Amino acid sequence: GQNIDQPTEMTATEGAIVQINCTYQTSGFNGLFWYQQHAGEAPTFLSYNVLDGLEEKGRFSSFLSRSKGYSYLLLKELQMKDSASYLCAVRDSYSGAGSYQLTFGKGTKLSVIP
Amino acid sequence: DARVTQTPRHKVTEMGQEVTMRCQPILGHNTVFWYRQTMMQGLELLAYFRNRAPLDDSGMPKDRFSAEMPDATLATLKIQPSEPRDSAVYFCASGPESGLLEQYFGPGTRLTVT
Secondary structure (H helix, E strand, O other): OEEEEOOOEEEEEOOOOEEEEEEEEEOOOOOEEEEEEOOOOOOEEEEEEOOOEEEEEOOEEEEEEOOOOEEEEEEOOOOHHHOEEEEEEEEOOOOOOOOOOEEEOOOEEEEEEO | OOOOEEEOOEEEEOOOOOEEEEEEOOOOOOEEEEEEEEOOOEEEEEEEEEOOEEEEOOOOOOOOEEEEEEEOOEEEEEEOOOOHHHOEEEEEEEEOOOOOOOOEEOOOEEEEEO
16 A cells, blocks of 8 residues: 655745655655645646655655655745645556556645735 | 646536546557546545456455546546545646657546535
8 A cells, every 4th residue: 555645734935945845654656746736727847756865856856765755846936826736646567567657646735926 | 729628627516426427538549547536645646448348446445446448539537426535626638649758737627524
């Protein structure tokens, strides 16, 4: 099974940097995803890590440590539009049934204030 | 602009009624997922298909829920009979090649069972 933990809520100031942590305990691991979800909308893909280290994509970066079961999403130069929930998701190892599946954390609601 | 479509976007029904939700995956995607999202439980996987074959529906209450893919352009999720605890947002997502890459989510169906 999978157990994924992330903070429920965070608040940060416009223009600042915020780090959203995610820890996981899984029976299998084949990658970690971050999704952004604005209120009332669908989740959208932000980043993917399968090897240890930092992946940078514009203002967003994601880090993974497989030995620690730990990831974080780093958002720089925060903008008001970054107010959303951020979902951490772990992909299982290949199931043998022909596909993979994601298990999602409950999400971190980020509020960006002026 | 390829995207996953879902109908209806909103559904209000009375307890005991049948509910059918439909999803059109992105053309060429061979993996389709059904999720349910609530405040308490977050995003939960209900079922998923690869090349129209059901691979895992262990997250779905079998006595009342059923998921099918009559063809490559249509996935359905049915609840019969519906109960108030089924009230949630139901998302469909599709992905290329067995979900190796990110999943693309539809806009969701917001279901309210009274």
